[in-house]
Amino acid sequence: MTMMKKLLTSAVASALMVGGAQAEISDNVVKIGYLADMSGTYRDLAGPNGLTALEMAVKDFGGKVDGAKIEIVTADDRNSPDVASSTVRRWVENDKVDMVAGLVASSVTIAATKVLEEADKLGLVNGSAASSITNEYCTPNHIHYAYDTYALSIGTPTAIVKEGGKTWYILTADYAFGHAMEKDVTRVVEANGGEIIGSIRHPFPTPDFSSFILQAQASGADVIALANAGADTTNAITTAAEFGVTQSGQTIAGLVVFLSDVHALGTEVAQGLQLTTGWYWDMNDETRAWSDRFMEETGARPTMVHAGIYSSTLQYLNAIKATGSDDAQTVRKQMMDTPINDMFAKNGRIREDGRMVHDMYLAEVKTPEESTGEWDLYKIISTIPADEAFRPLAESDCKLVTGK
Amino acid sequence: MSMIFGVPMAVLYGQLLIGVINGAFYALLSLGLAVIFGLLKIINFAHGAMYMLGAMATVILFDNLGVNYWVALFLAPVLVGIVGVLVEYFLLRRIAGQDHIYSLLLTFGVALIMQGILTNIYGVSGLRYSIPDVFKGGVNLGFMFLPFYRAWVIVAALLLCFVTWFMIEKTKLGAYLRAGTEDSQLMQGFGINVPLLVSLTYGFGVMLAAFAGVLAAPIYSVTPVMGSHILIVVFAVVVIGGLGSIGGAIITGILMGVVEGLTKTFYPPASSAVIFLVMVIVLMIRPNGLFGKEA
Numbered sequence: 001m002t003m004m005k006k007l008l009t010s011a012v013a014s015a016l017m018v019g020g021a022q023a024e025i026s027d028n029v030v031k032i033g034y035l036a037d038m039s040g041t042y043r044d045l046a047g048p049n050g051l052t053a054l055e056m057a058v059k060d061f062g063g064k065v066d067g068a069k070i071e072i073v074t075a076d077d078r079n080s081p082d083v084a085s086s087t088v089r090r091w092v093e094n095d096k097v098d099m100v101a102g103l104v105a106s107s108v109t110i111a112a113t114k115v116l117e118e119a120d121k122l123g124l125v126n127g128s129a130a131s132s133i134t135n136e137y138c139t140p141n142h143i144h145y146a147y148d149t150y151a152l153s154i155g156t157p158t159a160i161v162k163e164g165g166k167t168w169y170i171l172t173a174d175y176a177f178g179h180a181m182e183k184d185v186t187r188v189v190e191a192n193g194g195e196i197i198g199s200i201r202h203p204f205p206t207p208d209f210s211s212f213i214l215q216a217q218a219s220g221a222d223v224i225a226l227a228n229a230g231a232d233t234t235n236a237i238t239t240a241a242e243f244g245v246t247q248s249g250q251t252i253a254g255l256v257v258f259l260s261d262v263h264a265l266g267t268e269v270a271q272g273l274q275l276t277t278g279w280y281w282d283m284n285d286e287t288r289a290w291s292d293r294f295m296e297e298t299g300a301r302p303t304m305v306h307a308g309i310y311s312s313t314l315q316y317l318n319a320i321k322a323t324g325s326d327d328a329q330t331v332r333k334q335m336m337d338t339p340i341n342d343m344f345a346k347n348g349r350i351r352e353d354g355r356m357v358h359d360m361y362l363a364e365v366k367t368p369e370e371s372t373g374e375w376d377l378y379k380i381i382s383t384i385p386a387d388e389a390f391r392p393l394a395e396s397d398c399k400l401v402t403g404k
Numbered sequence: 405m406s407m408i409f410g411v412p413m414a415v416l417y418g419q420l421l422i423g424v425i426n427g428a429f430y431a432l433l434s435l436g437l438a439v440i441f442g443l444l445k446i447i448n449f450a451h452g453a454m455y456m457l458g459a460m461a462t463v464i465l466f467d468n469l470g471v472n473y474w475v476a477l478f479l480a481p482v483l484v485g486i487v488g489v490l491v492e493y494f495l496l497r498r499i500a501g502q503d504h505i506y507s508l509l510l511t512f513g514v515a516l517i518m519q520g521i522l523t524n525i526y527g528v529s530g531l532r533y534s535i536p537d538v539f540k541g542g543v544n545l546g547f548m549f550l551p552f553y554r555a556w557v558i559v560a561a562l563l564l565c566f567v568t569w570f571m572i573e574k575t576k577l578g579a580y581l582r583a584g585t586e587d588s589q590l591m592q593g594f595g596i597n598v599p600l601l602v603s604l605t606y607g608f609g610v611m612l613a614a615f616a617g618v619l620a621a622p623i624y625s626v627t628p629v630m631g632s633h634i635l636i637v638v639f640a641v642v643v644i645g646g647l648g649s650i651g652g653a654i655i656t657g658i659l660m661g662v663v664e665g666l667t668k669t670f671y672p673p674a675s676s677a678v679i680f681l682v683m684v685i686v687l688m689i690r691p692n693g694l695f696g697k698e699a
Binding site: 043200218231264265 | 414415418520548554624625634
């Protein structure tokens with residue numbers, strides 16, 4: 001009955017607004033749902049500060065797009081795919097949410113995008129790493145924006161293998177993201193002439209890494225790679241330092257390392273660590289200016305995920321402005337047709353599989369002597385061009401590309 | 405090198421030692437829980453939060469006041485103990501004598517509040533705390549590299565466990581405590597201040613957790629959520645050992661550390677579940693736990 005009423009109301013409303021572009025924005029409100037880990041392991045890389053980044057983008061639009069009010073709702077996914085599915089379902093079915101932003105743990109994203117596909121709404125994925133999100137799990141209803149495991153595995157492992165790190169031992173977080181990372185890094189290491197001599201799948205999260213570090217140490221591998229993220233990575237790096245891993249000549253390769261992690265570890269422990277990132281706050285005047293704004297609001301420097309949330313939300317709102325519609329497919333098409341040039345990326349573009357491709361960067365953590373402040377943490381060593389950084393469409397298993 | 409099921413012996417020795425180190429943490433934490441449950445019949449779900457407070461206090465005291473590790477080892481547990489006494493006095497006392505579920509829910513709520521407030525202030529990426537200079541470095545045992553600090557953890561934890569056990573089971577103070585919880589009216593009649601005794605016991609129990617927290621600060625990442633991970637495991641340890649059994653909690657703690665360490669070697673993905681598997685088996689065979697008294 002209420003459904004019927006709503007249909008009637010909107011029909012009448014549309015009839016009254018004939019000729020107005022607003023007619024195509026559903027309910028004359030653009031509603032954005034921010035779904036992220038707000039309290040657990042991944043809080044600091046996205047979390048509440050990611051919401052601030054989203055709000056900054058909305059504020060830049062004056063809280064309105066094309067005459068329609070922009071509203072934000074938010075939820076803590078607690079890193080649980082079940083919570084994510086039910087929240088997103090409630091949002092799209094009852095609360096008329098048009099777009100879901102944030103999306104951090106890969107397992108959460110895979111569950112959420114499935115619901116978005118059924119409801120034909122849009123998801124802008126920034127927090128997640130798994131490259132499978134635009135491969136076997138691709139949908140016409142989401143865009144993967146900031147980075148992915150494929151891009152991360154190109155940077156750091158290639159550099160380390162070239163420096164002579166031939167044998168690898170991988171510590172993998174035992175869920176979707178870890179598995180994707182392990183697969184991607186194995187491919188890159190082997191392609192460069194290296195060898196994977198062992199791996200361990202550890203529970204997520206693992207508070208104590210000593211046992212796994214000890215096994216990795218005993219393997220005698222040149223490189224111990226961490227296919228995990230957040231507190232798991234910082235825990236593993238701290239434990240490795242304690243057990244003298246680097247003194248014994250082994251290299252630690254953090255594959256998914258965020259600014260928030262390095263900040264937590266400090267330059268004393270993390271110095272020299274090589275990592276791949278999609279963005280760094282101290283790259284140029286544009287990134288610095290935006291980061292200053294962000295820091296004023298949050299008291300912290302933004303991670304690449306925060307920057308990605310801001311940038312992707314701007315692109316989304318621009319697309320609505322350009323098309324006068326908040327229909328998922330119309331907006332997605334417009335976003336794909338528009339190159340991205342802002343503080344986050346230059347000449348970034350969104351491909352048909354939903355992957356946003358842009359330059360990635362190989363960075364090294366500064367030594368305590370080099371670092372001039374709490375957040376002066378990286379030096380950018382090299383740029384990985386967009387075309388090399390992400391999985392080529394020719395190798396894609398995405399149904400939107402293969403047509404199967 | 406000789407092998408067992410495809411694992412070199414040297415690696416296995418290393419894992420056993422690591423198991424004992426982690427077991428020492430479990431022992432210290434489950435001991436506090438067992439003391440609180442055994443003497444006060446309170447199911448203390450705030451125990452993980454108290455462990456976290458101990459670690460957080462260590463870092464915060466150092467960052468703001470420059471308090472060093474050795475002072476923190478004493479001061480942090482005392483501060484957390486005071487928090488514990490306040491929780492007991494203002495909250496737990498009001499539900500004394502009610503069903504266990506009340507104390508469980510109340511302490512769980514207290515834990516969530518503490519965790520939430522600190523998460524808002526400090527985030528979850530972890531605070532930095534260095535290993536004290538005396539314990540920097542380690543010794544090569546041939547089969548593994550043993551950091552000095554981890555060796556200290558075993559010594560300190562086991563020493564405190566023994567002292568606690570001795571105090572409760574063998575001294576007059578311990579006898580008062582046990583008697584006071586058995587028949588508080590009679591003890592009141594003898595002129596013993598039982599409510600004070602109860603407050604102090606709860607305070608002491610959470611001090612043990614805070615002490616474990618200080619020990620953990622230099623080696624685990626110190627975050628407001630660190631207690632929630634370990635709490636459930638420690639509860640399982642207490643259940644396996646037998647609810648309320650002081651000695652049982654200590655022995656089971658170390659035993660479970662070793663079981664977990666071995667699982668991490670032979671089948672890592674199961675390592676977070678193995679303790680619960682043991683718990684199920686023990687409950688089926690001995691419902692009162694390995695060291696529990698017959699009900």
